[in-house]
Amino acid sequence: MSSGDQLTRLAVVGQGYVGLPLAIRAVEVGFDVVGLDVDPERIKRLSAGSSYVEDIPDEQLERALESGRYLPTEDPEQIAGFDVSVIDVPTPLSEGVPNLSFVEGAATTVGRHLRPGGTVILESTSYPGTTEELVAPILEGGSGLTAGRDFQLGYSPERIDPGNRSWRLENTPKVVSGIDDASLKAVQEFYDRIVERTVPVSGTREAELTKLLENTFRHVNIALVNELAMFAAELEIDVWEAIDAASTKPFGYLRFTPGPGVGGHCLPIDPSYLSWKVRRTLGVPFRFVELANDVNEHMPDYVVRRLLLAFNGMGRTVQGSRILILGLAYKRNTGDARESPGSVIAEALTALGATVRVVDPHLALESVPYPLVELTAGEVAEADGVLIVTDHDAFDYQLVQRHASYVLDTRNRLDGPTVDRL
Numbered sequence: 001m002s003s004g005d006q007l008t009r010l011a012v013v014g015q016g017y018v019g020l021p022l023a024i025r026a027v028e029v030g031f032d033v034v035g036l037d038v039d040p041e042r043i044k045r046l047s048a049g050s051s052y053v054e055d056i057p058d059e060q061l062e063r064a065l066e067s068g069r070y071l072p073t074e075d076p077e078q079i080a081g082f083d084v085s086v087i088d089v090p091t092p093l094s095e096g097v098p099n100l101s102f103v104e105g106a107a108t109t110v111g112r113h114l115r116p117g118g119t120v121i122l123e124s125t126s127y128p129g130t131t132e133e134l135v136a137p138i139l140e141g142g143s144g145l146t147a148g149r150d151f152q153l154g155y156s157p158e159r160i161d162p163g164n165r166s167w168r169l170e171n172t173p174k175v176v177s178g179i180d181d182a183s184l185k186a187v188q189e190f191y192d193r194i195v196e197r198t199v200p201v202s203g204t205r206e207a208e209l210t211k212l213l214e215n216t217f218r219h220v221n222i223a224l225v226n227e228l229a230m231f232a233a234e235l236e237i238d239v240w241e242a243i244d245a246a247s248t249k250p251f252g253y254l255r256f257t258p259g260p261g262v263g264g265h266c267l268p269i270d271p272s273y274l275s276w277k278v279r280r281t282l283g284v285p286f287r288f289v290e291l292a293n294d295v296n297e298h299m300p301d302y303v304v305r306r307l308l309l310a311f312n313g314m315g316r317t318v319q320g321s322r323i324l325i326l327g328l329a330y331k332r333n334t335g336d337a338r339e340s341p342g343s344v345i346a347e348a349l350t351a352l353g354a355t356v357r358v359v360d361p362h363l364a365l366e367s368v369p370y371p372l373v374e375l376t377a378g379e380v381a382e383a384d385g386v387l388i389v390t391d392h393d394a395f396d397y398q399l400v401q402r403h404a405s406y407v408l409d410t411r412n413r414l415d416g417p418t419v420d421r422l
């Protein structure tokens with residue numbers, strides 16, 4: 001500890017989409033921050049001032065480095081002596097089952113460097129019980145200390161929304177929790193310095209469930225409008241118009257829109273952490289999650305089918321045709337193609353014999369296994385069909401409208417005689 005009794009040394013374990021913004025924000029509010037990651041490429045880039053997270057521009061990263069209070073490193077020894085350590089590592093599914101090996105690995109590292117009085121916070125999304133049942137014993141085993149008595153432990157779900165310029169880490173309320181009162185106090189005091197508003201809940205399991213509730217809510221509602229969109233297309237009803245009209249209701253309705261499927265590492269994954277826990281502990285299925293998975297996972301296939309039907313109607317085949325996909329990232333204005341429905345669609349079209357070309361200004365050449373091209377009049381005109389998968393703001397939609405012979409628009413950006421919407 002230094003400067004009065006303010007805690008100043010922060011170790012953020014995992015420097016990805018969640019950990020990096022936290023580390024940089026902490027530097028900006030005065031912490032000394034070690035950003036630990038096991039990926040040497042990521043550490044090399046961060047050390048050179050090159051950010052791979054779009055919400056953190058290079059200039060902001062460079063300022064943090066120049067302050068002398070941000071150290072990106074692969075060396076776990078550098079976190080020794082931390083006051084607060086936050087764990088931001090991936091929590092994927094492996095064969096449909098939660099894979100907590102990254103959390104276990106991170107907790108092992110943190111446990112080795114935990115000293116009496118330290119505070120550890122898990123931010124990775126996981127099922128209720130993870131902090132107390134999995135993380136606490138690992139930290140205790142590695143440090144020889146007792147959670148609650150010798151160190152504080154808590155959970156705070158991350159709500160970061162990549163690409164969202166209005167709601168950022170600092171102005172999004174942060175739910176905080178601890179395994180006991182002293183832990184809650186320590187966790188809340190930490191985030192009170194990072195964000196504008198903290199929301200304490202009574203226990204870590206309530207905080208863990210909060211995150212899963214938020215994501216399951218989105219997942220289920222997206223599935224609802226996706227299923228509706230498929231029926232509406234058959235019934236020849238404009239689902240988009242109905243959604244716009246319903247959205248005028250000032251209470252009791254929240255707007256969700258259909259799309260080519262859900263992507264990223266939250267919506268397709270987090271609800272399954274909850275259904276896994278419910279099934280394992282209570283022996284019953286979480287029916288809403290399972291149904292939503294079913295509908296949302298089907299959407300890329302549905303998009304391919306719509307394209308096949310449209311080509312059939314025009315007397316053409318998808319086989320041998322050239323399809324220009326707009327937007328391969330799973331989300332508008334981001335460069336994250338993890339679990340993206342666009343990739344599933346591109347693969348399926350390729351398997352059907354189409355030549356796929358991709359326009360996505362947010363993606364790096366090496367991350368796209370298809371020709372990554374510019375959105376030009378020639379490129380659009382030469383395509384047999386344009387498929388709008390992710391509606392980045394950077395696209396010139398009027399150019400697409402003017403030059404495309406056929407467009408399948410899954411995001412309701414275009415209208416007209418050559419455009420089919422989902």
Ligand SMILES: NC(=O)c1ccc[n+]([C@@H]2O[C@H](COP(=O)([O-])OP(=O)(O)OC[C@H]3O[C@@H](n4cnc5c(N)ncnc54)[C@H](O)[C@@H]3O)[C@@H](O)[C@H]2O)c1
Pocket residue numbers: 013014015016017018019036037038039042088089090091102105106109123124125126158159160161162265266
């Ligand atoms: N990205 C989001 O929008 C978002 C939002 C809310 C919650 N979350 C959750 O936050 C967690 C992290 O997600 P992310 O998107 O930042 O993941 P990410 O893959 O972008 O970053 C995680 C980083 O952790 C590193 N790592 C893995 N094991 C490590 C270890 N033992 N020690 C040090 N570093 C290690 C990886 O190399 C990687 O760089 C996940 O549980 C995710 O579900 C993500």
